[in-house]
Amino acid sequence: MAAGDAQAQANGRIRDLAARLGEDLDWEFVCECGESECSEAVPLTIDVYDDLRHRNLVLLAPGHPRVRARTAREHAGALRLEAIALRNQAEHQRKRTAGIAAGVAPRSRYVEVACRTCGYAVCAERPPAACPACGSMDWQTAATDESDVSSSSQEA
Numbered sequence: 001m002a003a004g005d006a007q008a009q010a011n012g013r014i015r016d017l018a019a020r021l022g023e024d025l026d027w028e029f030v031c032e033c034g035e036s037e038c039s040e041a042v043p044l045t046i047d048v049y050d051d052l053r054h055r056n057l058v059l060l061a062p063g064h065p066r067v068r069a070r071t072a073r074e075h076a077g078a079l080r081l082e083a084i085a086l087r088n089q090a091e092h093q094r095k096r097t098a099g100i101a102a103g104v105a106p107r108s109r110y111v112e113v114a115c116r117t118c119g120y121a122v123c124a125e126r127p128p129a130a131c132p133a134c135g136s137m138d139w140q141t142a143a144t145d146e147s148d149v150s151s152s153s154q155e156a
Contacts, residue, residue: 007032011049011059018046032059034067113139 028041040061117136
């Protein structure tokens with residue numbers, strides 16, 4: 001576990017203790033700079049600490065820079081996820097374009113169904129196993145009332 005992560009966990013425990021005691025005092029939180037030897041205390045009220053967490057900010061003692069390795073690691077992870085999403089999107093567009101060029105019209109893989117018992121409607125790749133509103137497993141497509149899409153016949 002990285003030092004900054006351990007320091008953030010310690011601060012979370014301090015915050016939980018402060019909330020249980022319910023006192024509106026300055027609490028001594030730990031600097032989250034990421035240096036393993038850092039144990040500098042940062043006095044804050046719970047409200048100020050919660051505001052920092054809400055804004056996803058790191059708690060630093062005055063003059064302490066955040067360790068660059070941790071910042072770079074977090075940024076690299078975010079870039080990696082973005083690259084995967086863009087690669088998947090490009091592959092999807094490539095397949096879609098190839099289908100259009102071959103004369104195959106794009107079709108929706110989603111079906112709109114409604115629960116026969118309560119009328120709850122959903123648009124999904126396939127109907128849920130059970131209706132979240134009433135628990136029924138009896139579905140019909142929204143296009144026609146005659147189409148039965150019960151979950152027992154959806155074994156795909």
